Amino acid sequence: MMTFEELGLDARIVQATSELGYVNPTEIQEKAIPVLLSGTKDFIGLAQTGTGKTAAFGLPLLNIIDAEERYPQALIVCPTRELCVQIVKEMEGFKKHLRGVSVVAVYGGASIGLQIRDLKRGVQIVVATPGRLIDLIERKAINLEQIKYVVLDEADEMLNMGFKDDIEFILQNTPKRESTWLFSATMPPEIRKVSKKYMKEPFEVTVGKVNSGNKSIDHQYYITSAQHRYETLKRLIDFNPGIYGIIFTRTKADAQNITEKLTREGYDIDALHGDLTQAQRDKVMGEFRDKTLQLLIATDVAARGIDVQGITHVINYELPDDIEVYTHRSGRTGRAGNTGICMSIVHAREVFKLKSIERLIQTPVLKVEIPSGKDVCRKQFYGVMDKILETDISHGDYDTYMPMLMEKFADISKEEILKRMAAVEFDRFLKYYENAEDLNIRDGARQPRGREFGSDRGMDQGRGRAIERREPRGREFGGDRRESASSGNYARLFVNLGTKDGFYKASFLQFILDMSDLKKEVLGKIDMKDMNSWVEVDHGAAQQMIRSLDGKNYKGRRIRMNDANSR
Structure with a gap:
């Protein structure tokens, strides 16, 4: 097997990797490092989370920067604060024997004054989240004129979070860069467009198959009724006594509600969602890493960039709307040579989505019976x-x-x-x-109709009566084909957000659901334009969505949402 020394790295860097216990490079490191050491070639690396991408770009960066010059020469852009901190931590280990090399992290949720002070001291490598970096650019607190190397890490995650315009702004403000290195787990069309616009004949490396799942992960699904989803979750946790895992929910309301219920029942669990302050988020993540918490429950947006070793299970309380998100969720387990289990709780009407997931990850997702009492x-x-x-x-x-x-x-x-x-x-x-019921849905069994936590039924808040959430006909997974609003089931809402704000349909859907704490079942057709969008929403949920979004701010813009028919 090849060693780091054979890749052409500086002996001091090789010494540091050896002391960290790294002897043989991973596949992405072996293929990327020799290309990146030239510093003049644009590069695209497609590899799953947990394959060693940080070292794949971090080691060559440390090798080619000029330690004598105290200005930013390399810029690493990543989607979240957690990933920012993680990259800097790894880079600190790699540069242990390099004198005069400084790596600084800049991200939101921390003192911008302290970060500006760190930058003024002199730094060669800056690791940044897009929002904070643009804030520093606009304050003229950072000069990117002499940046030679730009790394876009977790590029697909950044696009999912609506950072497309930010990424383009950053690339436009690094005119003297000699090379751009893009690392991603998936290659959606938006990333391909960015690469064609800002990269010249990039050298492309694919480790495994694009979007393919980690073969060390066992993928399972459990079918139950919507009203038994919470009981199924509880039973799966109890059936795995040594579980150390992450539970994914679609909305922050579900994350908080489930956390409160499980905490009352004696489980070591906490939630990670958008309403937490940075201090609260750090506290939760610290406890989870220390294994004071056995379980972490999170929304997809809140969980971006989390990298915790030893996670045994990932549980999808509900399947994600965008099937590519499934690979990000499941990739939290089965890392660094360990095995893991990804379990999904699905309604009978959602089983067809699993075929799309199987094609994506190129691994079977096996049906498993929900354990009996x-x-x-x-x-x-x-x-x-x-x-x-x-x-x-x-x-x-x-x-x-x-x-x-x-x-x-x-x-x-x-x-x-x-x-x-x-x-x-x-x-x-x-x-x-002792007398626990069977939660499995048997062939030919009728679905229960009661309303419980997590069910697909809602309340018409204005009239206090239950209304059925009908499954729209012809709806494709991740698509927006639903019954027409002309049937009278939906209100049509106008909102002054569109594709120019960095959204595409999947990310826009996730944004409005997170903001309103509503479930995707209340949504109808979404029609997006450059600056505006129209959203069909169940009549009973329309006012809640308007109250949740109208008047709020998004990237400095005041959101306006109202009934399109009343405008």
């Missing part, structure tokens, strides 16, 4: 028994207490001691699951 109890029993048998008793002075223990339990049989221990450990599970 007895199965859960049995699994919990085995988990605790294994824990007892594997417990290390060599470091304690247990012999001191053995006579007392032997005397205390002298008249109790071994079987009774085990039963009492089981009662202490499993009383909650036994009571809860």
